[in-house]
Amino acid sequence: MxxxxxxxxxxxxxxxxxxxxxxxxxxxxxxxxxxxxxxxESTDVPTPTTEQRTATVPLLAAATAGQGICYGWVLHDYSTEISVGSNLGEQVPVRDDPRCPRWIEVSAVVRYTSSSSESRDSASIGVDGSTDIEPADLYPIASGLSRFGLNEDAFVDEPGWAITRAATVLPLLAAEAGLADPVPTGTATPTGTAAPLPDAGNDLLRDRxxxxxxxxxxxxxxxxxxxxxxxxxxxxxxxxxxxxxxxxxxxxxxxxxx
Incomplete structure (x- = not known):
C-alpha cells in the first residue's frame, strides 16, 4: 500500500x-x-377551573332546593386540601355548616409522582354524609360513581373535572338510594347559562x-x-x-x- x-x-x-x-x-x-x-416536572394536582366551579354550584343549589340535602365536594393533593365547594358556594364546605343539617359530600385524594418514580399516579375516592345518613346508604352512592366514568383513572387524568362532575351526580345517586326524591323539574333554575363541563382527558404524554x-x-x-x-x-x-x-x-x- x-x-x-x-x-x-x-x-x-x-x-x-x-x-x-x-x-x-x-x-x-x-x-x-x-x-x-x-x-x-410539576407533580401538583390541578384544581377545578373557574368554569367548572361556577357551573357546578348552581346545579347543586337546585338539587338542595328540591331534595332538602346539601351537596359538596373536597379535593386533596395528598394531605393538602386544594379545592372545596358546595351548593352554598365556592370555598364553602357543607360539613359542620348549620345551614346544612343533612348533607352528602364527595371527596378525593389524588397523588401525582414524577416520571422517574416507580410509583404510579393514584387516586382514592369516598363519599361522606351527615350523622343521620347510614354508611350502608352511602356505599351505593360511592360505588355508583363508576357508572358515570368517575373511577380512579378519571380522577388521575382530570381531577378538577372529575370532582365537580361527581358532585353533580350525587343528587341522582341519593335518589336511587332512597335518601331523597328525584330532583323536581324546573326548581331553582340557575341564573345565567352554565358552561358544560369538559371531557376528561388523559396523562399518557404528560407522564411518558x-x-x-x-x-x-x-x-x-x-x-x-x-x-x-x-x-x-x-x-x-x-x-x-x-x-x-x-x-x-x-x-x-x-x-x-x-
Whole structure:
C-alpha cells in the first residue's frame, strides 16, 4: 500500500471513530437530559377551573332546593386540601355548616409522582354524609360513581373535572338510594347559562413523553450504527479488491519467469 493510500485509510478511520463517539454521546446524553427535564416536572394536582366551579354550584343549589340535602365536594393533593365547594358556594364546605343539617359530600385524594418514580399516579375516592345518613346508604352512592366514568383513572387524568362532575351526580345517586326524591323539574333554575363541563382527558404524554423521545433517539442511534457499519464494510471491500488483483498479477508474473 502506498503512503497516500495509508494516509487516506488512517483519515477515514479517524473520521469513523469521531462519528461513533458522537453517536455514543447522543445515546447517553439525550436520555440523561430528558431525565433531568422530567425530574423537574410539576407533580401538583390541578384544581377545578373557574368554569367548572361556577357551573357546578348552581346545579347543586337546585338539587338542595328540591331534595332538602346539601351537596359538596373536597379535593386533596395528598394531605393538602386544594379545592372545596358546595351548593352554598365556592370555598364553602357543607360539613359542620348549620345551614346544612343533612348533607352528602364527595371527596378525593389524588397523588401525582414524577416520571422517574416507580410509583404510579393514584387516586382514592369516598363519599361522606351527615350523622343521620347510614354508611350502608352511602356505599351505593360511592360505588355508583363508576357508572358515570368517575373511577380512579378519571380522577388521575382530570381531577378538577372529575370532582365537580361527581358532585353533580350525587343528587341522582341519593335518589336511587332512597335518601331523597328525584330532583323536581324546573326548581331553582340557575341564573345565567352554565358552561358544560369538559371531557376528561388523559396523562399518557404528560407522564411518558420523555421516554417516548428517548426511545425514538435510541432507534435513530441504532440506525446510524448500522449505516456506519455498512459504510465501513463497503470501504473495506473497495480497498481490498485492487490489492488482491495486484497480488494475483504479481504471482502470475513470477510463475511465468520461472
Amino acid at each position: 502506498t503512503a497516500k493510500g495509508a494516509a487516506a485509510k488512517a483519515k477515514n478511520k479517524r473520521g469513523t471513530t469521531v462519528l461513533v463517539w458522537v453517536i455514543v454521546s447522543l445515546a447517553i446524553g439525550v436520555p440523561c437530559v430528558i431525565g433531568i427535564i422530567n425530574g423537574g 413523553w420523555g421516554w417516548l423521545v428517548a426511545a425514538a433517539v435510541l432507534l435513530l442511534v441504532a440506525a446510524l450504527f448500522i449505516a456506519v457499519g455498512v459504510r465501513q464494510r463497503n470501504r473495506q471491500l473497495r480497498g481490498g479488491g485492487p490489492a488482491k488483483r495486484a497480488g494475483a498479477g504479481a504471482a502470475g508474473r513470477t510463475r511465468e519467469k520461472a
